[in-house]
Amino acid sequence: MTCEEVRNKLEPYADSELSAGELAEFEPHLRNCASCAADALGLLQIKRLTRAAGLRYSPTPDFRLRMEQSIRSKSKTPWWSIRFPKLITAAVAVAVLLASVIIWQSHAERDRAYTELADMHVAALASTNPVDVISTDRHTVKPWFAGKLPFSFDLPELQNSDFTLVGGRVAYFEHASGAQLLFTVRKHQMSVFIFRQQSESIPFSMGTSTSTKLAFHMETWSERGLRYFIISDAPASDVNALSKLLRGAAH
Amino acid sequence: MADAQSNFGSFEELAIPLFARLYNFAHWLTQDQSEAEDLVQETCLKALKGFASFQQGTNFRAWMYRILRNTFLTSRSGLKSTTVSLDEEEDDSVEPIASGTPESILLASVEQQTVQGVLEGLSVQFREIILLCDVEEMSYQEIATTLAIPIGTVMSRLSRARRAMRESLIQARAQGASREVSR
Numbered sequence: 001m002t003c004e005e006v007r008n009k010l011e012p013y014a015d016s017e018l019s020a021g022e023l024a025e026f027e028p029h030l031r032n033c034a035s036c037a038a039d040a041l042g043l044l045q046i047k048r049l050t051r052a053a054g055l056r057y058s059p060t061p062d063f064r065l066r067m068e069q070s071i072r073s074k075s076k077t078p079w080w081s082i083r084f085p086k087l088i089t090a091a092v093a094v095a096v097l098l099a100s101v102i103i104w105q106s107h108a109e110r111d112r113a114y115t116e117l118a119d120m121h122v123a124a125l126a127s128t129n130p131v132d133v134i135s136t137d138r139h140t141v142k143p144w145f146a147g148k149l150p151f152s153f154d155l156p157e158l159q160n161s162d163f164t165l166v167g168g169r170v171a172y173f174e175h176a177s178g179a180q181l182l183f184t185v186r187k188h189q190m191s192v193f194i195f196r197q198q199s200e201s202i203p204f205s206m207g208t209s210t211s212t213k214l215a216f217h218m219e220t221w222s223e224r225g226l227r228y229f230i231i232s233d234a235p236a237s238d239v240n241a242l243s244k245l246l247r248g249a250a251h
Numbered sequence: 252m253a254d255a256q257s258n259f260g261s262f263e264e265l266a267i268p269l270f271a272r273l274y275n276f277a278h279w280l281t282q283d284q285s286e287a288e289d290l291v292q293e294t295c296l297k298a299l300k301g302f303a304s305f306q307q308g309t310n311f312r313a314w315m316y317r318i319l320r321n322t323f324l325t326s327r328s329g330l331k332s333t334t335v336s337l338d339e340e341e342d343d344s345v346e347p348i349a350s351g352t353p354e355s356i357l358l359a360s361v362e363q364q365t366v367q368g369v370l371e372g373l374s375v376q377f378r379e380i381i382l383l384c385d386v387e388e389m390s391y392q393e394i395a396t397t398l399a400i401p402i403g404t405v406m407s408r409l410s411r412a413r414r415a416m417r418e419s420l421i422q423a424r425a426q427g428a429s430r431e432v433s434r
Contacts, residue, residue, distance in 0.1 A: 011410055015384060017391055046417065047385050053366035054386030057278035059271060063288050067270060067295065071263050074299055112301055119321040120399070126330050128376070132404065148401065172399045 001029045006036045014043045113173075114231075118216050120171055121191040121231045124180060131167030131182050141168050145179055153179065153194050153226060156249035162186065163242055183242060188234035190242060197227045219243045223250045262302045265311050266295060272387065273319060279382055280323045280375065290326065294319040313389070313396040320379065320397060361420055365427070369419040377412035384409055 006029050012018050013026055030037045059067070124130040133144040138155035146152070148170050158165060164184045171180035171193060178195035217236040220229045221243065228246060230239050273294065278287035297318050305314060324330070370378055383389045383397060394409075395402045 011406070011413070012391075015391070015409075043413075046413070046420075049361060049363070049366050050370070050381060050385040050416075051388075053363045053370060054279070054382055055275060056367060057275045057284075057287070059274040059288070059291070060284075063274075064270065067292065068267055070292075071266055071295060071299070112304065116301075116321075119325055123321055123324045123399075126324055132401070170399075170401055172396060 001025050003029075003033060003036055006030070006033070007039065010036075010040055010043055013040065014047055113229075114216075114218055116173065117191075117193055117218075117229050117231055120173075120180065120193070121216070124169070124182065124191060125189055130169070131180075132169040134167040136165050138165060141165060141181065144168065145170070149177055149179060151194075151196050151226060154249040155181070156245040158183075158245070161241070161245060162238070163190075163245065185232075185234050185238045185242070188232055188238065190230060190232035190234055190239070192242070192246065193229040193231070195227050197222050197225050221247070223247060226250075262299055266298065266315065269312060269315055273315060276316065276379075276382060276387070277319060277323070279370070279378060280320075281326075281328055282371065283328070286326075286328055290319060290323055293322050297322065310393055310396060313393045316383070316387075316389075316397045317399065361424055365420065365423050369416055369423055372419060373412065373415060376408065377415055380405070380409050381412050381416060 006026060009018060009022065009026060013023075018026060030040055133141055135141050135144075138157070142153070142155055145168065155165070162185050166182040166184055166189075168179055168181045171178050173193065173195055176195055178193055181192040181194070183190040183192065216231050216233055217239045218229065218231050219239050220227065222228070228243070230243055230246075232239055270291070274287060274291050277290040277294075278284065281287045281290055294315065298315055301318075305311065370381065373381070380394065380398070383394045384391075389397065391402050391405045394405045398405070400408070
């Protein structure tokens, strides 16, 4: 290995990210090159310093106790049964109520998914780099995801519409990778999330629906094994118009 | 969907051992004790509600840190701190460590307080990735899951964060040395 190759891998080395094969090439060089060994030592020393300095804050005993008690009491009792104890008791005995619990659970699942996706939408907008591929050209954005996602999708032609594609990034929804695409319509920003429908983390019971949560308009549908979500503070009519364009592109 | 509670241990068993570290991370993000307590509390509540959907065999720690970070980013102080961040454009290139830098050895003598001051001065984006890697000792894959970014971006952002930190440490050390000389 040359000094340049070693310096390119110094950080993964210090972070214990090199494979056994890479280490076997890397370490003999360090033993024989004082300059690279000094760089590696310096990096490891800064890591050690950072770790010592970073372990700075501890919760107060009072807060810790309060939280532990809270977690213990709530984790023993499912949170939904705290909110609806009578419903849970009755549901065990009454088949009709059991059905209503199933419906309620699907709503809760959908609400949780919407909240998580809304978080991701807001986080992307708050980020200095909301997208990893910046382009208004669908023929640039779509190929960027090749090799990054276990599926492919089609994007619509937006030339005669009010929508503009801003770009995209890889998003993770409960450990399943998918695409997050950013669009604008007038001054509003819209996130489109696309995940595999087969993923266990995507609620199956969501069907096709529209919703308004946390002042965001949302729409979701399933098409050709993919689950689409649109989230935006734009009017519901814009969300619906973009969903029609995306559905058209998938055919 | 896995029955996490019956197959993988209760939320209590998994979450309580992480509590002190979650608080440390929250305090670094918020820079305020009261906000850190609120952030940890909200994170635990959200995680408890979503625990039924947590998949057995996946990384509980990364899942918790991700909830905490997302909660922070949507909080008032989180939005404020990311809005004022002026980081350069993200790319996936990793710059090699500058060679022959004796300052990296000299930095070993930097005081802990100086390192803490430098960490505080970094942008949230840089501070969080350094804390996850060097303090929480997360793997690149765990960091990628926590921050919802590709591993290539983890490596490039980490590299830029460390470069920024090294430059600030050198500057802080030079200022300290000049104060000693003027005495």
